[in-house]
Amino acid sequence: MSDIFSYILLEDIPKASIIHFFTVFAALSTIIVIYKYRIAPEVKYLIFIVSGAAVWAFAYGMEFMSTELESKIFWSKFSYCGISFIPVFYFFFTKHSAGVQKISDYAK
16 A cells, blocks of 8 residues: 555656755755854855755756746746855855965955
C-alpha cells in the first residue's frame, strides 16, 4: 500500500525538483545553525550567501515543476534574485575572513 501512495505522490514531481527542495531544506537548516554566530561579520555574509542559494534552489525547483511556459519564465527570472547576490556576498565573506581592510592600495 505504501508503494502505491509514494508512487502517486512522487509521480508528477521531477526528481531534480526533489533534489532542489532538499537543498533548500539543507540551506535553511544551515542558516538556523550558524545564526547564533551572527555577531561576526563573516558569518553575516555567509548567511546571505546561503540565503541566496536557498532562493536560487527553490526557484529552480519550481521551474522544473512548472508546466506552462509563462510560469517557467517567471521562476527563471525569480531565480536571479538569489543568483545575483551570491558573488557579492562571497567577496565580502572572503574579505572579512582574510582580515583584509581595504581592497587595494588605491582604495581609501
